[in-house]
Amino acid sequence: MDLKFRFDDPQYVHITNPEQAAQAVAELEKHDMLGVDIEGTGLDPYVDKLLLVQVGTAEKSYIFDAQRMSLFGLEPLIALLENPKIIKLMHNGKFDYGFIKLQVGAKVANIYDTMLAEGILTAGIKHLQSLAALSEQYLETRLNKSVRKSFEELKYQITEDQLKYSALDTLVLFPIFDQQFKRLKEENLVNIAKLEFAVTVVVAEMELKGIYIDVDMWRKIIDELRKKRVGFALQFQDAIRPLYEATQVDLFGVNSEVINMNSQPQLMDLFNNKLGVIVPSTGDEILVGVDHPVAKILRDYRAYEKLISAFGESLLAKVNKKTGRLHPDFMQLGTATGRFACANPNLQQIPRNSEEAPFRKCFKPAAGYKLVVTDYSSMEMRILASLSKDKMLVDTIKNGYDIHSRTASLMWGLEYSADFKKKYPEQRQAAKIINFGLVYGMGPGGLARQIGKSMDEARELMDVYFRSYPDIKKWLNRAGDDAVRRGWSVTPAGRKRWYHMPETTDPDYKRKISQIQREAKNHPIQGTNADVTKYALVFMQDRLKKEGVDGFVTHTVHDEVVCEVREDQAEDWAKIQVEEMVRAGELIIKDVPIASEPFVGDVWEH
DNA sequence: AGAGGTGGTG
DNA sequence: CATGCACCACCTCT
Known part of the structure; x- marks a missing residue:
């Protein structure tokens, strides 16, 4: 050198x-x-x-x-x-x-x-x-x-x-x-590099601007959740106390906790040795199938414990002293596929609004501003259609049909209608699981577990699915095989992902190859979603400047972008934000239309 | 300090 | 629950 x-x-x-x-x-x-x-x-x-x-x-x-x-x-x-x-x-x-x-x-x-x-x-x-x-x-x-x-x-x-x-x-x-x-x-990565270099300025500005959070409202939500959690904790300890020899009473004669409800080993001991319910683990998927009141109480406790520990006071500690806002760290190449990762705090995993825990309602615009939220609708299915060029899926999307309903309609020969979801909810649900599972490279085993049917039934269901969408099957198989042969996969915009290829002598060879095949089926889909959203971010930043809008990009969650825009300009800007989302999508996805819905308001929702 | 389990998001 | 992708936070345990 x-x-x-x-x-x-x-x-x-x-x-x-x-x-x-x-x-x-x-x-x-x-x-x-x-x-x-x-x-x-x-x-x-x-x-x-x-x-x-x-x-x-x-x-x-x-x-x-x-x-x-x-x-x-x-x-x-x-x-x-x-x-x-x-x-x-x-x-x-x-x-x-x-x-x-x-x-x-x-x-x-x-x-x-x-x-x-x-x-x-x-x-x-x-x-x-x-x-x-x-x-x-x-x-x-x-x-x-x-x-x-x-x-x-x-x-x-x-x-x-x-x-x-x-x-x-x-x-x-x-x-x-x-x-x-x-x-x-x-x-051939120069274009993707140029994209990332343009994005980094948007991200830098986004992090500097930060996002406002209503701290008092957040605390009120946590307090309510704490009250509910303590109720389930007491129920749980009382229910299991007789099962344990030493009665735990503290110096003041108050019953203390029998076991630590957050301890996996202690819970395993409780179920397998005290309650006589053999469980392989204590995750919710297992507990939901356990017919015992203690399991039910634990599940309720867990739901609150999760929200309080992961999104409670710890998040508020991250409010910046100087700005009074949250300035999360967006890592624009934090994932193998090209998506953002986010931390300190991770605003990409704030729970969706619910009756009991409307966390996202705490994310508000500054006084005199509105939040403009846009997200792509069914983006991954549109990408799958475009990549596979499957006639029926392209047709489904071009006609603006509800994708899961149309899929169910094709699979079982049911007549498609606007109220299909009401008429055949179970069929639509099954189709939805397959549609989602496919973009993750799911096989019959995974499907069987998801829908609670046998492996044979699941295999039959996938056969029926692929009879309607034969080119999807071809594309998925090819995506997996190409990656194994070449050692990498690539999105239409040119973003690559490499794989560590196992030695043929590796005892886990088969498992590792399967893993690579699944990852390679998913990468062009998830990666294209990331490519498109990143182009949209750059376009939006340009337009905000060009139009002289008093507004800022403040947040992004994979297929969603949030801007904070002066009140009187918000509605006009929302149209532009959608326009730029769609333009970015159409730049890369040519075979199907792109759709994005705007939401303008005083809270983060869409 | 790091691993594993659990569970929140798209 | 090895057998569906991509993450991060929190907890417990070693």
Whole structure:
């Protein structure tokens, strides 16, 4: 590897006043590609302090010192970072984007992100992708990570070691880029990479904007759930107390708990040794079939315990002190298929509104704004139709039929009608289970378990299904076989997923191949859904700007996008939001129409 | 600290 | 409940 810098002696310029800054920018402006990185005292751009902004060429890093001079509003630097003609090499640019936007006042434009590029190149077989790991992998050299830690306690002057470390963070990006970009071209992944680089700006803005949560309303819901939980807990302990030898009474003569209801081993002992009900596990699917009052009480307790523990006070602790809003971490390549993953908190797993736990009603717009929510309808079935080009499924969707009803109608020769769901609810339900199961690569065994019938009956049912949709069967089998033969699968938009192929001598060979086949049946479907939603996010961001709308993308859940838009503009914007969702879908899916429904209101629902 | 079980979402 | 995809959070136990 022929490097343009030395790991032990990187070239850098420490910039501590505006004159030096202007001079540095004049030099940097001559290049069409720059490395950009920041150092700060922590991870939160709202509360932690920006210390350094490094902007570098392939040979030299220019380090703007935010402690020695104010970087906020520094015009030459802002113009440089916002210059759309200069490619900014960044590693997890979303993070730096936030600090730079809030504490420099610049919106970094034209990003190439080495972390995202690596995620695209290793989807499904992901390994470490920190900058240090990439540096080792591509440059066979180690970055000294210990220096980064030292920024957290930074009080006075930056040391020479810290400056060298900071300089290397922009220098290493160039040779990594060279090798990554070559591979992106070889794998035909340049378009997907461009998509991800555009998306990362939307995500950065989305995270900065955050989402408002009505804390008081949330607490009221939890309190009600707690009351109900304690009732079931007491019932449970009283019911099982006679079964245990030592009567647990505490110092005050109050009956205490007999067993820990959250303990799997203790519950297994209770059922198998005390109650005489043999269960393989204590999951709900098993308990629902156990004819014993204790099982029923446990199920009720579990439902409340789940909501309280997973969505209770812990979520409120994540409200940002500065903004009063939630700023979750959206990981745009957090999954093997291209979907987002979300954490801290995971707003993609907030329970759907129910009578007892209307959690989503707590997510509201700011005063004077509305939430505009759009989601794709039956997206995965539309994608399956488009991929398989199955005549009947395409026909079903083109005619706007209810997909599960039409499927049942075809399977059993029942006449399709608008009120089919009312007339043949069981048939429709069975068809729905197959439709959903198929996009997950389900087989007869899985279907039998789902509908509680025998393996033979399930196999017969799938035969009947595939007689109506023969090309779906062909497509699914081919998707699985292609992946096993090639070691990867791909979406129409070009997103790839790789698979670890087992050795033929592997004792689990058959099981692992089946696993790959299922994953490969699902990947083009789920991945296309992700591709489409990501295009929609980019289109929406563009339109918000172009139309001068006072609004923001604030949330996305796989096939759904939420915007927060000024009240008087919300209805007009909702039409545009649908338009962009559909346009994104039609860009990739040509054989069937795309549909998206808007909801405008004061709570998160659709 | 990490694994396994359980269960919330699409 | 190994035999349906993709996740994350919380709990208990080792």
